[in-house]
Amino acid sequence: ETGVTQTPRHLVMGMTNKKSLKCEQHLGHNAMYWYKQSAKKPLELMFVYSLEERVENNSVPSRFSPECPNSSHLFLHLHTLQPEDSALYLCASSHSGGTGELFFGEGSRLTVL
Amino acid sequence: QQQVKQSPQSLIVQKGGISIINCAYENTAFDYFPWYQQFPGKGPALLIAIRPDVSEKKEGRFTISFNKSAKQFSLHIMDSQPGDSATYFCAASGASGSARQLTFGSGTQLTVLP
Numbered sequence: 438e439t440g441v442t443q444t445p446r447h448l449v450m451g452m453t454n455k456k457s458l459k460c461e462q463h464l465g466h467n468a469m470y471w472y473k474q475s476a477k478k479p480l481e482l483m484f485v486y487s488l489e490e491r492v493e494n495n496s497v498p499s500r501f502s503p504e505c506p507n508s509s510h511l512f513l514h515l516h517t518l519q520p521e522d523s524a525l526y527l528c529a530s531s532h533s534g535g536t537g538e539l540f541f542g543e544g545s546r547l548t549v550l
Numbered sequence: 551q552q553q554v555k556q557s558p559q560s561l562i563v564q565k566g567g568i569s570i571i572n573c574a575y576e577n578t579a580f581d582y583f584p585w586y587q588q589f590p591g592k593g594p595a596l597l598i599a600i601r602p603d604v605s606e607k608k609e610g611r612f613t614i615s616f617n618k619s620a621k622q623f624s625l626h627i628m629d630s631q632p633g634d635s636a637t638y639f640c641a642a643s644g645a646s647g648s649a650r651q652l653t654f655g656s657g658t659q660l661t662v663l664p
Contacts, residue, residue, distance in 0.1 A: 441593070470651075477559065477656060477657070478656055479554070479556075479639075479653075479654045479655055479656045479657070480594070480639065480652075480654040482651055482652070482653075485651060493651060527593055527594070529593075531650070533650075537582050537584070537643045537650030537652060538584065538596050538599070539586075539594075539596070539652060540595075540596075541586075541593030541594050541595065542593050543591065543592055543593045544593055
């Protein structure tokens, strides 16, 4: 495996379900990110972890809960989501303090019914 | 202000033509301006980037033009090809603690007709 891998690629859940998105990077980076991508809107930064510590939380609703157990893995735990949370969730990684080049995974397409 | 404004939202170009996408920013602390390319079903991938100490950077058919005084930068794709059809995002960031955080534009969907 190389690059940034996200699972599952597609997820359909009801508003009362609890699910998790997983991201794994094989690039030796030490910063990881969650972005939300909705149609015709800018990518929205949700969370940033650098050296396994959360350094940014852009006013994301508490129904999204990130977890970064080590520099290679990042999770996004989901519970009691709303239909407007349906989007593509992208994970990315980078070298902290570097140029800022992000390496993205292919995303997890989430549909909330 | 952290916003980056991108235009046009969509662009259709004939094969061999020049594609031009524009972005404007407000935060003068930004010091890194990348462009990302995204194909359907894929995550965005870095295409080309520039720092504000130069006014132009060229890599193959792709050129970034940067106007620091106007706080604008643009992507030019020369000799556009059907394989260039994708969504393009401009972005900007400044040093912020231990991890740089990119602010993205809203994207331009480019279609190159054969």
